[in-house]
Amino acid sequence: MSYLLLALAILAEVIATTSLKASAGFSRPLPSVIVVLGYAFSFYALSLVLRTLPxxxxxxxxxxxxxxxxxxxxIFVYGEKPDFPALLGMGLIIAGVGVIQIFSRISSH
Known part of the structure; x- marks a missing residue:
């Protein structure tokens, strides 16, 4: 259940962050509201996850x-094009999370 809640928290944070760009410095009301609500839900859900996960x-x-x-x-919504070092860095981030999940004993608590 904790990992499902973490996934929802991440999804809300991603929606909020994406909406932050669309809010144009909080000058557009709808994306601005999505930012605030998305971050609020995300941090609330994260606080619940931290009850059971390190x-x-x-x-x-x-x-x-x-x-x-x-x-x-x-990339897909705003047409941004990360260069090779950015993609490599993100690949290393994914690999790091994978190593933690697969090999770390702390991740199973």
Whole structure:
């Protein structure tokens, strides 16, 4: 259940971050409301996740997946084009989260 809640928190954070760009400095009302609500839900859900999962593991997953998902949205929605070093770095982030999940004993608590 904790990982499902973490996935929802990440999804809300990604939606909020994507909407932050669309809010144009909080000058557009609808994206601005989505930003505030998305971050509020995201941090609330994250606080619930931290009741059962270690903070380091939780934050590694949160940050790593958030970076990758926001970048993908930037590519497909905003036409942004990350260069090779950016893609390589994101690949390393994904690999790092994978190593933590597969090999770390702390991730199974």
């Amino acid at each position: 903070v380091g593991i939780t934050y590694a997953i949160w940050a790593g997946l958030g970076i990758v998902l926001v970048t993908l949205i930037g």
